[in-house]
Amino acid sequence: MIRLEAVHHRMGQNWSYAYSSTVLHIRIRTAKHNVARIDLHCGDKFDATKYNETLVMTRFASDDLFDYWQAEVSPRFRRLVYYFALHGHDGELVYMLEKGFFHHPPAVWYEGLFDFPFLNETDVHTPPAWVKDAVFYQIFPERFANGDPSNDPEDVQPWGGKPTPTNFFGGDLQGIIDHLDHLSDLGITALYLNPVFTATTNHKYDTSDYMQVDPHFGTKEKLKELVDACHARGIRVLLDGVFNHCGHTFAPYQDVVAKGPESRYADWFYIREWPLQVKDGIPTYDTFSFEPIMPKLNTANPEVKAYLLGAARYWIEELGVDGWRLDVANEVDHQFWRDFRRTVKEVNPEAYLLGEIMHDSMPWLHGDQFDAVMNYPFTNFVLDFFARRLTTAAQFAQSINSQLANYPQQINEVGFNLLDSHDTVRLLTLCDGNVQLMKLAVLFQLTFQGTPCVYYGDEVGLDGEYDPDNRKCMEWDPAKQNQELYAFFRKMIALRRTHPALRESGLSFIAVPEQPQLLVYERWDAKDRFLFILNNSDEEVSVAIPAKPNVPWCTLDSETAAPVEQGTIPVTLAPYGYEILYAPADAAMAEVAAYSEAAE
Ligand code: CA
Numbered sequence: 001m002i003r004l005e006a007v008h009h010r011m012g013q014n015w016s017y018a019y020s021s022t023v024l025h026i027r028i029r030t031a032k033h034n035v036a037r038i039d040l041h042c043g044d045k046f047d048a049t050k051y052n053e054t055l056v057m058t059r060f061a062s063d064d065l066f067d068y069w070q071a072e073v074s075p076r077f078r079r080l081v082y083y084f085a086l087h088g089h090d091g092e093l094v095y096m097l098e099k100g101f102f103h104h105p106p107a108v109w110y111e112g113l114f115d116f117p118f119l120n121e122t123d124v125h126t127p128p129a130w131v132k133d134a135v136f137y138q139i140f141p142e143r144f145a146n147g148d149p150s151n152d153p154e155d156v157q158p159w160g161g162k163p164t165p166t167n168f169f170g171g172d173l174q175g176i177i178d179h180l181d182h183l184s185d186l187g188i189t190a191l192y193l194n195p196v197f198t199a200t201t202n203h204k205y206d207t208s209d210y211m212q213v214d215p216h217f218g219t220k221e222k223l224k225e226l227v228d229a230c231h232a233r234g235i236r237v238l239l240d241g242v243f244n245h246c247g248h249t250f251a252p253y254q255d256v257v258a259k260g261p262e263s264r265y266a267d268w269f270y271i272r273e274w275p276l277q278v279k280d281g282i283p284t285y286d287t288f289s290f291e292p293i294m295p296k297l298n299t300a301n302p303e304v305k306a307y308l309l310g311a312a313r314y315w316i317e318e319l320g321v322d323g324w325r326l327d328v329a330n331e332v333d334h335q336f337w338r339d340f341r342r343t344v345k346e347v348n349p350e351a352y353l354l355g356e357i358m359h360d361s362m363p364w365l366h367g368d369q370f371d372a373v374m375n376y377p378f379t380n381f382v383l384d385f386f387a388r389r390l391t392t393a394a395q396f397a398q399s400i401n402s403q404l405a406n407y408p409q410q411i412n413e414v415g416f417n418l419l420d421s422h423d424t425v426r427l428l429t430l431c432d433g434n435v436q437l438m439k440l441a442v443l444f445q446l447t448f449q450g451t452p453c454v455y456y457g458d459e460v461g462l463d464g465e466y467d468p469d470n471r472k473c474m475e476w477d478p479a480k481q482n483q484e485l486y487a488f489f490r491k492m493i494a495l496r497r498t499h500p501a502l503r504e505s506g507l508s509f510i511a512v513p514e515q516p517q518l519l520v521y522e523r524w525d526a527k528d529r530f531l532f533i534l535n536n537s538d539e540e541v542s543v544a545i546p547a548k549p550n551v552p553w554c555t556l557d558s559e560t561a562a563p564v565e566q567g568t569i570p571v572t573l574a575p576y577g578y579e580i581l582y583a584p585a586d587a588a589m590a591e592v593a594a595y596s597e598a599a600e
Pocket residue numbers: 146147148149150151152170171172216
């Protein structure tokens with residue numbers, strides 16, 4: 001019996017959306033292993049004789065409870081009405097319309113069917129094309145390199161000392177300029193800089209002036225020099241914008257502190273009770289968290305909005321910055337972000353807007369606000385499997401599939417896939433210092449769709465517990481850098497940049513139930529196929545991987561064909577070892593793609 005209570009589809013979001021100006025994706029969910037085939041019947045709403053077609057849907061992902069199916073449709077007149085025909089394993093046939101389930105096809109066209117009214121190009125969510133191919137590197141400017149001792153803060157500590165919440169080491173923009181060779185050599189194509197505007201702290205999330213570069217980091221001219229030098233190398237630059245709150249030294253807030261309710265800036269903030277003070281640990285005004293030095297900005301106030309949008313525009317227009325990473329993005333009103341997007345894209349349509357949101361982010365990803373969000377759910381899936389050892393390969397595959405099904409494809413293509421940051425424990429520390437284990441996590445990150453981001457220093461073996469320990473000074477002494485780890489990052493980034501298959505959506509996990517910690521997955525596009533086998537356990541593993549016999553797999557380094565006997569590939573892997581197999585695939589072979597074999 002088809003379990004109708006598990007069947008889900010509704011118009012919009014991840015269920016029916018425009019992937020491009022001509023292509024719609026239609027998806028439906030069913031109970032896992034419960035439905036044998038689904039046909040999508042569709043046509044023009046005004047006259048089906050002028051356009052109609054029936055498409056067999058592809059099961060593109062499965063998690064622990066459900067199968068997810070997708071069809072790609074190019075409606076001739078950009079309008080589509082549709083319904084589904086669900087085939088059970090025992091010959092049962094059920095039709096799903098907008099108005100319900102039936103055992104017979106619809107008697108009349110249009111009424112009660114699902115409707116995608118019109119594919120309007122301006123409504124298509126289109127992240128900048130460069131983002132999908134970028135490899136990001138995150139820099140915490142105070143700790144990357146001190147290129148100019150003349151701008152050092154007072155009491156600057158010797159480079160490499162122990163970070164505390166309040167100390168300074170003198171890192172600056174000149175230091176980044178001095179080390180661009182390091183980034184180019186690694187294969188980086190985009191930088192994400194933590195805040196660089198004037199502020200009092202070492203992290204600069206308490207903005208004092210949105211129009212000035214912090215003097216400890218340099219000047220506007222120095223930032224321009226950095227941006228130009230990066231662009232000359234094909235590296236984009238993303239700034240961190242803190243628009244949810246300001247710092248307590250922000251002039252309008254200081255005016256409110258001085259004049260109270262009489263200040264002309266009183267409405268720039270959310271004051272719950274005068275005077276401004278902290279009572280029992282709770283500020284009398286809204287802040288970021290309960291942090292008194294970070295008053296929340298009233299972004300609905302037209303003056304506040306004009307000021308912040310002016311700053312957003314200025315750095316893009318005047319300095320050629322390539323976009324914004326937006327701090328605490330989900331606590332700011334949606335209207336502000338819609339205006340923010342219009343403002344920035346008007347200056348540079350290719351500018352990239354990345355929201356910091358740690359949870360399900362669909363409300364911000366309809367194409368009218370952010371291009372992408374920081375993919376912390378991905379981070380946690382990877383850490384739970386590789387670092388924390390809480391899940392099996394099958395559970396990991398289900399989590400990844402579940403997330404892929406939850407978002408439109410163009411969003412998955414640009415998910416900002418980080419494994420650590422200034423806000424988390426460093427990856428190597430989470431892996432208990434096990435470099436081989438860390439490599440497996442990085443290998444998955446760099447071979448998965450979305451935009452990978454390397455947190456500065458991870459590539460040479462920097463470790464660190466939570467803030468402030470995760471913000472150590474970058475290690476520049478080659479003798480103290482882990483050169484073998486660096487070589488691994490460099491090689492994997494190069495592999496990703498060489499093969500679009502590692503950035504596209506072709507993905508299937510291959511189950512090897514007798515080895516619960518063995519992660520096996522294929523990645524492909526029309527040109528290439530890869531098979532990745534990762535041994536996430538502390539024991540040697542010998543196993544036969546199920547494989548299609550007609551694929552000429554070879555090992556990546558040797559280009560020697562791997563033996564394929566009776567449709568299996570024998571593999572022996574050391575503890576935390578991995579194998580990468582490669583097969584040049586023609587378009588026909590890509591057609592056989594294992595979409596339908598996803599995560600059994
Ligand atoms: Ca300095």
